[in-house]
Amino acid sequence: MNTFFEKNRKLGIRGAVLAALVLGASEGARAQFKSSNFVPYSSVSVGLGTSSYYGDLAPYSRPVVSTFGLLRWSATANYTRHFTPHFGARASFTWARITGDDFKVHQGDRAVPNLFARNLHFRNDLKEFALTGIFKIIPDSRSYDRRPQFSPYLFAGIAAVAHNPVARVPDLDGDRWVKLQPLGTEGQGSPGYDKPYSLVQFAIPFGFGVRYKINARFDVGAELGFRFTSTDYLDDVSKNYPDPSVLKDDLARAMSNRSAEPTAARKGGDRTAGLQKFLAETYQITDPSIDPFVAIQQTDYASPGTPRGTHPWRNDAYMTGSIHVTYILGSPIKCPPLK
Numbered sequence: 001m002n003t004f005f006e007k008n009r010k011l012g013i014r015g016a017v018l019a020a021l022v023l024g025a026s027e028g029a030r031a032q033f034k035s036s037n038f039v040p041y042s043s044v045s046v047g048l049g050t051s052s053y054y055g056d057l058a059p060y061s062r063p064v065v066s067t068f069g070l071l072r073w074s075a076t077a078n079y080t081r082h083f084t085p086h087f088g089a090r091a092s093f094t095w096a097r098i099t100g101d102d103f104k105v106h107q108g109d110r111a112v113p114n115l116f117a118r119n120l121h122f123r124n125d126l127k128e129f130a131l132t133g134i135f136k137i138i139p140d141s142r143s144y145d146r147r148p149q150f151s152p153y154l155f156a157g158i159a160a161v162a163h164n165p166v167a168r169v170p171d172l173d174g175d176r177w178v179k180l181q182p183l184g185t186e187g188q189g190s191p192g193y194d195k196p197y198s199l200v201q202f203a204i205p206f207g208f209g210v211r212y213k214i215n216a217r218f219d220v221g222a223e224l225g226f227r228f229t230s231t232d233y234l235d236d237v238s239k240n241y242p243d244p245s246v247l248k249d250d251l252a253r254a255m256s257n258r259s260a261e262p263t264a265a266r267k268g269g270d271r272t273a274g275l276q277k278f279l280a281e282t283y284q285i286t287d288p289s290i291d292p293f294v295a296i297q298q299t300d301y302a303s304p305g306t307p308r309g310t311h312p313w314r315n316d317a318y319m320t321g322s323i324h325v326t327y328i329l330g331s332p333i334k335c336p337p338l339k
Contacts, residue, residue, distance in 0.1 A: 037142050038085050038140065038142055039142060039143045040081065040082055040083050040084075041081075041082050041144040041328060041329065041330050042081050042082070042328075042330075043079075043080045043082070043144075043327060043328045043329060044077070044080075044327050044329065045077065045078050045080070045221075045324045045325065045326040045327070046075075046076070046077050046325060047075070047076045047077075047223070047322035047324025047325070048073070048322060049073070049074050049076075049223075049320055049322030050071045050072065050073065050322075051071070051074040051096040051097060051098055051318060051319065051320045051321075052066065052067045052068070052070070052071060052072075052098070052318060052319045052320075053066070053070070053099065053100055053234065053235070053316065053317075054317045054319070055100065055232070055235045055237070055316035056237040056310045056311065056316075057101065057105065057120060057121070057235050057237060058070065058105060059105075062105070065105055066105070067319070069104060069105060070099050070100060070101065070104060070105075072097040072098055072099055073096070074094060074095065074096035074097070074320045074321075074322060075095050075096075076093065076095075076320070076322055077092065077093055078090050078092030078093070079092075082140060082144070085139035085140040086135060086139045086140075087133065087134065087135060087136070088134040088136065089131070090132045090133075090134055090155070091129075091130070091131055092128075092129070092130050093127075093128070094126070094130070094320060095125065095127055095128075096125075096126045096128065096320055097124070097126070098123075098124050098126060098234065098318050099122065100235050101121040101267070102115050102116055102119050102121065102264075103264035103267075103271065104121075104264075104267070106274075107274065111274070113277055113278035113281055113282065114301075115310070116275070117259050117274075117278040117296065118258070118259060119259055119264065120235075120237055120258055121167055121264070121265060121266040122166065122167050122180065122236055123165070123166050123177070123266075124164065124166070125163070126161055126162070126163050126234075126318065127163075128160070128161045128162075128203065128205075128227070129160050130157055130158070131157050131158060131159070132156060132157030132158075132205060133155065133157055134153050134154070134155045135153060135154045136151055136152075136153045137151075137152045137154070138150070138151050138152065144328050144330055145216040147213060148213070150210065150211075150212055150213075151211040151212075151213070151219075152208065152210045153210070153211070154206075154207075154208050156204070156205065156206035156207075157204075157205055157206075158203070158204060158205075159202065159203040159204070159205050159227065160200060160202060160203075161200070161201050161202070161227075162199060162200050163199060163200075163201065163234055164181065164199050165179070165180045165181065165233070165234065165235060165236040166178060166179050166180060167180055168266055169254070169255070169265070170254055170258075170261060171261075180236040180255060181196060181199060181233075181236065183247070183248070183251065183252040184196060184242075184247065184248065184252060185236055185242075185247075185252060185256040186237075186238065186239055186240065186241070186242055186256070186308060187243070187246050187247065190242070190246040191246075193242060193246070194239075197231060198231070201229050201230045201231040202229070202230040203227040203229045203230065204228045205225050205226070206226060207225030207226055208224060209221055210223075216328070217327060217328045217330075218325065218327060219325070219328070220323070220324070220325055220326070221323070221324050221326060222321070222322070222323050222324075223320075223321070223322050223324065224319070224320075225321075226319045227318050227319070227320075228315065228317050229317060231316060232309065232312060232314070232315045232316055234316040235316060237308060237309045238309040239307075239309055240304075240305050240306060240307055240308055241256065241303065241304055241305065241307075242304060244256070244257070244304075256308075257302045259296050259302050260294075260297050261293070262293050271293075272292060275292040275296060276292050279292055279296065279299075282299075283295075
């Protein structure tokens with residue numbers, strides 16, 4: 001009797017193992033069938049959103065202020081080819097404006113007094129062309145009209161970015177913005193200094209997004225993407241103050257060192273109290289009768305060779321967030337061959 005039950009127990013185990021193997025093979029075959037029968041399709045999207053900048057005028061050490069303090073706009077359009085249920089490739093064009101301002105960022109209890117004294121600002125319109133790969137966490141089904149209702153995804157790739165930072169000139173010239181790269185504000189192009197930085201740079205875009213299926217042809221989605229760039233000059237600020245005598249003209253000198261300006265140039269604002277605090281903490285100049293904008297010119301602040309940027313070894317970066325609408329182009333209908 002025991003032998004009978006032992007034989008049946010072994011047969012049951014073997015049967016269970018065999019059933020599991022058959023089931024696994026069946027599921028694998030089903031997945032392979034689904035993948036091999038996937039019909040590639042294409043989609044196009046347009047989106048609007050925000051942009052943030054991180055660099056010498058928007059430090060990583062203050063992420064909330066740097067991300068939300070000077071939000072600007074972005075717009076994007078892209079074409080995506082979905083090759084497999086999990087993977088796609090995308091070509092996209094993004095136009096994003098970024099900005100930074102010492103007066104805006106370095107106020108309040110967490111302000112850095114010497115960066116408030118620096119008083120630099122900039123604006124830059126970025127034109128980015130990117131090629132990225134997309135990994136869909138929830139795979140598509142066999143055809144575009146059977147894609148999942150909710151589809152999160154990850155993306156990463158490479159991009160070329162055209163940029164050209166500008167800044168507003170001092171009040172005496174009114175509301176006028178000038179291109180900073182030709183001025184060589186850190187001595188670029190002069191003997192003994194770096195060559196001018198390029199206005200076309202590379203970037204590494206990566207991020208995540210979600211798509212929600214409205215109907216067979218339309219999706220709506222949201223995306224957040226970060227870009228590491230190959231330059232520290234999106235903001236025209238990186239290394240040290242140059243010798244003023246090597247700069248090409250008075251405008252270049254004025255845009256290179258703005259510490260003695262009584263008003264913040266980008267949006268206005270009285271700088272007296274902040275500069276008095278800096279002089280008191282750094283140079284022990286506390287006499288309220290002393291004009292701080294004259295006093296700072298008599299110190300060694302912004303003298304040749306002293307830091308103008310904060311992290312010359314760390315390149316600038318930017319982030320975009322967007323809401324986009326996607327139209328599914330679908331796949332061409334294949335006619336049966338004529339016999």
